[in-house]
Amino acid sequence: MNDRAPSPIEEPGVPPRVGRVRDASVNLAHGSGGRAMRDLIEDVFVPAFDNPTLAALEDQAVFGLADLAAHGDRLAFTTDSYVVDPLFFPGGDIGTLAVSGTVNDLAVCGATPLYLSCAVVIEEGLAVDLLRRVAASMQRIAREAGVAIVTGDTKVVERGCADKLFINTAGIGVVRSGVAIAARNARAGDVVIVNGYLGDHGAAILVARQQLALEADIESDCGPLNGLIAAMLDACPRIHCLRDATRGGVATVLNEFAQSSNVTIRLREAALPLREQVQGACEILGLDPLYLANEGKLVAVVPADAAERVLAVMRAHPAGREAAAIGTVEPGDAGGLVVMQTVFGGERIVDMLVGEQLPRIC
């Protein structure tokens, strides 16, 4: 089961620290359910996530339903596992990703994200200080997004049975009353909007894996979108469709909208917000930026009469400065279609991602 060389798993430049856990690296006892696991949790996660619900170390977090109802009338529930490789990359790490991604999955249905869980699967030998750094990243984004990490789980597997660290975050939030966002709600005449440059996360991972030698810095766009989305819903409670464009990129989200709504979505290539570095990298590597993963980008479909208003509030928000209308919704056949008018005046079909572009992007 385990043929890998038993070298220590460390990131360079992390100074040793002394806490309740005396071991420098995680061993199987830290996943035992006994004292060593409790020490690891009380040393690393409880101080980082810093809230009384988690600190009680019950096996579940409990909240009053009446307090939840203050935020709206429906509960939203979501989960994502994060297996990104490498764990640290320009603009973020697996921790920032694990909180941003789940916050965004809640926010795109119109929910106020409130509580997250954090379940880690750790490969034996992982440096405890690496875990501390990841936990600190998680808490930084959680604070920015206004959520609390209230419950968790710790498992440790033998060396060679996982790749360093996997994190699952599930999340709950409350959907504001009156909002009805769904992939099936796109209507002919609607406008398709994104909140900024596409493909930054995918390109940043390529750079971090040294599969791409570039002079220019590209940073992941990894970050929470709930503040931006709240402003958009204040401006237009009738947003029809909203999703974050992670794995599969903008092309996959648009195909899901077109299929669910039985419409044709027409994009204008010239309108796509793309950084020069990302566009250049895509040309060199033969990648299509429409399929590159984002971790802080959303695709919204809004009624035409609200588009300018929504764009204005987006551009006034730090997470939406480069927001752009990239296309329109037209009547379509069952099954839906996404087409793009190219900069050369032609037209091409934009399909869902087929095969895989980059494994372990998130």
Place this chain on the structure above:
Amino acid sequence: MNDRAPSPIEEPGVPPRVGRVRDASVNLAHGSGGRAMRDLIEDVFVPAFDNPTLAALEDQAVFGLADLAAHGDRLAFTTDSYVVDPLFFPGGDIGTLAVSGTVNDLAVCGATPLYLSCAVVIEEGLAVDLLRRVAASMQRIAREAGVAIVTGDTKVVERGCADKLFINTAGIGVVRSGVAIAARNARAGDVVIVNGYLGDHGAAILVARQQLALEADIESDCGPLNGLIAAMLDACPRIHCLRDATRGGVATVLNEFAQSSNVTIRLREAALPLREQVQGACEILGLDPLYLANEGKLVAVVPADAAERVLAVMRAHPAGREAAAIGTVEPGDAGGLVVMQTVFGGERIVDMLVGEQLPRIC
């Protein structure tokens, strides 16, 4: 990163099947976020879990708060990852474990478990039919427990970067009004109860790993406890402490109760319900059954005047036939203590699990 021999990951005796997914084994494209991933989800998980919320394939599940309030006044939220090795063992598999474990974490706080998430991390090369079997196991237990698996996530990592399959389930439920179960609530005079034979799961995993050659069959006790707990709360809404005794066993749960409540818990060794095979295995291997993992066993601390009533309803329930009072709560010092009167008339301290007894037990 990957030095393991690329042999196919199959379980013997699984006939090939033809579905929407034409591949016999999972590849990296199934974790891409694109069409292959959608095909896998629509082929394996959507039909198995069979509910309209999941089938909508939105990135989150949404429920009316008013419907939740029909079950009680507080929301409970929990998460656990499952990394058990092997995936299939006598009495269960990773799927039965993943649903039972999270259902039980909700039930032990007095919650009615309602909705679960399912996030899988799959090693490239896993047989798709194995995944179908695990999904079927999950749904079988979900139906038994009365919960729906409503949202999920699929990640695939390269061969050698995970060990076949890890599953995370998060769960939400609603705590019945008036119930106040907590580890800090044990009081002098209370009675300590378990619902049956201890250590079956840990012993079954030992057998499945062939670390133990036994004539006698030992099956995991893996199963949902919410029905049993509902009956116990009907009989005694004032249950003081309740936990399922998984990793770390009964000894670790009792230490958590004693520490949180600052009491001494006195066990009677003669009263511990132990199967002859499990006791024999423990003697041979030098293991203590109090530390063996269970996956269908709970430890309850109840007021003395309710103990007989609670034991009676437990023994009338299929999951509690061998329920037994195993000890009592006495006044104690800060920090708490668990002691056991041995069958030889002596007394020994029962500490928390130190080190690890069996890695990847769940």
